Amino acid sequence: MKWDEFFVTGDPMIYGADVSIVLTMVGILFYLTKYKKWKWLWDEWLTTVDHKKLGIMYIVSAVLMLFRGGVDALLMRTQLAVPEAKFLDSQHYNEIFTTHGTIMIIFMAMPFLIGLINVVVPLQIGARDVAYPYLNAVSFWTFFIGAMLFNISFVIGGSPSAGWTSYMPLASNELSPGPGQNYYLLGLQIAGIGTLLTGINFLVTILKMRAPGMTLFRMPMFTWSSLVTMVIIIFAFPILTVALALMTFDRLFGSHFFTLQGAGMDMLWANLFWLWGHPEVYIVILPAFGMFSEIISTFSRKTLFGYKAMIWSMLLIAGYSFLVWVHHFFTMGSGALVNSVFSITTMAIGIPTGVKIFNWLFTMYRGKIQFTTPMLWSLGFIVNFVIGGVTGVMLAMAAADYQYHNTYFLVSHFHYVLIAGTVFACFAGLIYWYPKMFGYKLNERIGKWVFWVFTIGFNVCFFPQYFLGLDGMPRRVYTYSEESGWGPLNMVSTIGGFMMGIAFLILVYNMYYSFRYAKRETTGDAWDGRTLEWSTPTAMPPFYNFAKIPEVTGLDHFWRQKQAGKVEKLKAEDIKPIHMPSNSGVPFIMASFFFVAGFGMVFDWMWMAIAGMIGVFATLIYRSFEYNDGYYVSVEEVIETEKISK
Amino acid sequence: MASKTAANEHHGFPWKHLIGFVLSIVLTLFALWIALETDLSMTWILIIIFGFAFLQAALQLLMFMHVTENSTKSNLTSRVQIGNILFAAFVAIVIVIGSVWVMTAGHAKHDKNQHAPKTENHENHGGGSEHDSGEHGSHE
Numbered sequence: 001m002k003w004d005e006f007f008v009t010g011d012p013m014i015y016g017a018d019v020s021i022v023l024t025m026v027g028i029l030f031y032l033t034k035y036k037k038w039k040w041l042w043d044e045w046l047t048t049v050d051h052k053k054l055g056i057m058y059i060v061s062a063v064l065m066l067f068r069g070g071v072d073a074l075l076m077r078t079q080l081a082v083p084e085a086k087f088l089d090s091q092h093y094n095e096i097f098t099t100h101g102t103i104m105i106i107f108m109a110m111p112f113l114i115g116l117i118n119v120v121v122p123l124q125i126g127a128r129d130v131a132y133p134y135l136n137a138v139s140f141w142t143f144f145i146g147a148m149l150f151n152i153s154f155v156i157g158g159s160p161s162a163g164w165t166s167y168m169p170l171a172s173n174e175l176s177p178g179p180g181q182n183y184y185l186l187g188l189q190i191a192g193i194g195t196l197l198t199g200i201n202f203l204v205t206i207l208k209m210r211a212p213g214m215t216l217f218r219m220p221m222f223t224w225s226s227l228v229t230m231v232i233i234i235f236a237f238p239i240l241t242v243a244l245a246l247m248t249f250d251r252l253f254g255s256h257f258f259t260l261q262g263a264g265m266d267m268l269w270a271n272l273f274w275l276w277g278h279p280e281v282y283i284v285i286l287p288a289f290g291m292f293s294e295i296i297s298t299f300s301r302k303t304l305f306g307y308k309a310m311i312w313s314m315l316l317i318a319g320y321s322f323l324v325w326v327h328h329f330f331t332m333g334s335g336a337l338v339n340s341v342f343s344i345t346t347m348a349i350g351i352p353t354g355v356k357i358f359n360w361l362f363t364m365y366r367g368k369i370q371f372t373t374p375m376l377w378s379l380g381f382i383v384n385f386v387i388g389g390v391t392g393v394m395l396a397m398a399a400a401d402y403q404y405h406n407t408y409f410l411v412s413h414f415h416y417v418l419i420a421g422t423v424f425a426c427f428a429g430l431i432y433w434y435p436k437m438f439g440y441k442l443n444e445r446i447g448k449w450v451f452w453v454f455t456i457g458f459n460v461c462f463f464p465q466y467f468l469g470l471d472g473m474p475r476r477v478y479t480y481s482e483e484s485g486w487g488p489l490n491m492v493s494t495i496g497g498f499m500m501g502i503a504f505l506i507l508v509y510n511m512y513y514s515f516r517y518a519k520r521e522t523t524g525d526a527w528d529g530r531t532l533e534w535s536t537p538t539a540m541p542p543f544y545n546f547a548k549i550p551e552v553t554g555l556d557h558f559w560r561q562k563q564a565g566k567v568e569k570l571k572a573e574d575i576k577p578i579h580m581p582s583n584s585g586v587p588f589i590m591a592s593f594f595f596v597a598g599f600g601m602v603f604d605w606m607w608m609a610i611a612g613m614i615g616v617f618a619t620l621i622y623r624s625f626e627y628n629d630g631y632y633v634s635v636e637e638v639i640e641t642e643k644i645s646k
Numbered sequence: 647m648a649s650k651t652a653a654n655e656h657h658g659f660p661w662k663h664l665i666g667f668v669l670s671i672v673l674t675l676f677a678l679w680i681a682l683e684t685d686l687s688m689t690w691i692l693i694i695i696f697g698f699a700f701l702q703a704a705l706q707l708l709m710f711m712h713v714t715e716n717s718t719k720s721n722l723t724s725r726v727q728i729g730n731i732l733f734a735a736f737v738a739i740v741i742v743i744g745s746v747w748v749m750t751a752g753h754a755k756h757d758k759n760q761h762a763p764k765t766e767n768h769e770n771h772g773g774g775s776e777h778d779s780g781e782h783g784s785h786e
């Protein structure tokens with residue numbers, strides 16, 4: 001391979017990206033060196049096993065990915081604004097919709113949610129960390145490295161262009177030559193390790209590390225939704241792992257699992273992909289449901305309506321989510337019986353979802369509603385998500401889906417559920433738990449601007465797409481003719497897209513503004529909350545979370561304590577030494593070896609792949625022989641930390 | 647924190663894991679050998695390697711995954727355990743039987759014998775002739 005093939009050349013936008021990447025890197029290196037921050041970076045972040053810090057790193061990465069995916073989106077909307085535009089050529093457009101979809105689902109939505117779960121769940125169940133803190137660091141770093149590997153594709157080697165679904169035979173060597181598609185396979189594979197480990201880690205954490213008295217049916221709803229999500233992750237992700245591995249074999253080693261030659265089955269890829277893919281959409285929506293439950297209950301000043309119904313409907317959704325995958329390829333033509341069965345299961349899954357909507361409405365009914373920004377996002381969610389759900393049920397009718405499939409109608413459906421569901425939840429959750437993470441709230445006035453600009457922009461962007469779809473505009477086309485008549489609505493849609501971009505910028509400005517000017521919280525209870533994470537005496541909990549593990553007597557324990565005026569004060573004699581896990585640099589190093597291995601595989605440089613894997617195994621072996629049982633925080637230190645912070 | 651209790655449970659050389667590991671590798675190599683080096687018929691190869699696969703799954707459950715350990719501490723744990731195993735079985739059955747059904751019903755079945763360019767699919771599925779041709783107009 002020659003150097004001019006190694007780097008992507010020829011496009012001025014890519015050169016611009018090259019320059020900005022190099023400048024950013026130089027800037028960061030300069031800053032770290034000038035202000036002597038290297039040690040700080042290593043000690044406080046790269047080696048940390050603290051769930052709160054890992055959570056923050058997840059969220060920061062997700063926001064960066066939201067930016068990258070958002071830029072992709074605006075490039076596409078610019079190209080589509082007018083008929084026969086020449087802004088992007090078809091290959092470039094294909095690459096952009098592929099990276100947009102992949103990044104938004106795998107590297108934005110999931111890490112954002114997992115980040116919030118990391119920060120909040122251990123606090124909500126009264127634990128000092130997760131069950132396997134070290135593994136948690138491995139999860140984060142493999143996710144991060146997978147994301148980075150995927151992201152460098154657009155400057156080194158070329159991006160994948162077969163869609164986030166990467167159907168075969170389009171994604172095969174013949175039709176997608178070059179390293180692009182390998183980036184997809186390896187990036188997702190490495191990040192997938194992290195996701196699977198997170199699934200195991202939080203399942204065990206929630207089952208085993210709850211504070212005394214917190215029975216399963218006393219857990220906050222966000223914790224419940226995380227638990228169910230983890231179960232889905234554990235059962236769905238292995239399917240993706242295997243499917244990705246098989247396609248990697250096809251592309252790198254000449255096997256014939258999904259190829260057209262040699263008795264391969266191309267549609268088996270679609271089948272496996274959606275066997276994972278549909279559960280995946282529930283992986284990104286259930287934690288969102290959990291967050292809205294917390295927020296709506298907090299700001300309605302009422303216990304969640306139908307707590308048990310909520311839980312049972314989530315469990316049902318978890319089971320059902322494995323029974324509907326064929327609705328993504330009704331048009332493959334598996335026959336009337338198969339399509340009918342999956343039509344019915346798909347419609348049935350709408351029922352538990354509907355139950356939850358009513359529960360939120362009844363929670364608000366006769367509550368004293370406070371219209372804070374997290375609450376606004378939650379209300380916006382209910383209205384817009386219903387539109388997405390209703391159009392989902394329309395798509396679920398197999399016969400009708402022959403019309404809607406792969407048109408903008410479908411595009412609009414999944415943006416109404418993914419943006420109004422997952423993204424709204426990420427924003428709501430970020431704002432709601434911001435004081436837990438950083439010690440101050442985001443400015444509410446600016447926050448409301450963000451909400452309105454974003455929500456209006458969102459509807460302006462995606463509502464017209466339903467009509468474009470009904471009018472026959474296919475998805476994944478890089479341009480369309482004047483005569484099609486799709487021009488005006490596309491222009492409207494593009495305007496809406498840019499409004500969302502502006503809202504994102506205001507959100508980032510709000511982070512800066514609040515960092516400078518926001519009033520610092522003096523207590524741990526910024527919103528007059530109900531659950532244990534608000535019960536820490538300081539705004540940001542110390543690294544061990546709770547000096548004394550709380551004892552829980554029922555749902556909304558902290559709220560009821562406050563109502564009864566019986567919030568316990570911490571007494572020095574209650575404090576015992578606290579056992580905590582030690583930091584470790586191994587997860588970061590292991591992930592770096594994964595990067596080397598992945599990069600080697602992408603370019604089919606086996607020496608490099610093998611060297612990288614040897615490194616990975618070396619770190620595994622090192623870890624196996626490492627006897628580090630953590631350390632104890634002394635009573636004096638705890639007393640001092642708690643005093644200082646008062 | 648969790649490592650504290652875990653560390654107490656395991657001591658001595660992990661024979662169980664080592665044996666499980668070696669046996670897994672042996673079974674895999676055996677399967678490979680049967681598939682590549684023998685001239686049994688396809689059906690027999692499939693039966694044998696499926697047998698090995700089930701054996702290996704059972705082995706791993708036994709050697710690595712603690713299926714036989716039952717928790718005496720709380721019956722919540724054992725309920726969760728049983729729920730998990732049942733759900734695993736449910737998902738496994740859905741994946742395997744579901745995929746076979748979806749991939750062989752309707753259109754996929756026609757593919758075998760009908761459309762000339764896409765037919766190198768399978769050996770001899772034999773199902774190609776009984777079909778109702780109504781349900782797929784457009785395909786390529």
Ligand code: HEM
Pocket residue numbers: 165281282284285327328329346347349350353388389390392393395396397401404405406410413414417418421422
């Ligand atoms: C009421 C519940 C829902 C129903 C009945 C439903 C139904 C459907 C159907 C039938 C399709 C396939 C349409 C086609 O390809 O022609 C589809 C696509 C999709 N749905 Fe949903 N859906 C629901 C909820 C959700 C949720 C909650 C999410 C995610 C948060 C979601 C995300 C997606 C995505 C990403 C796609 C398209 C993927 C692609 O082809 O690239 N859906 N939905």
Ligand SMILES: [Cu+2]
Pocket residue numbers: 277278281324325327328
């Ligand atoms: Cu689906």
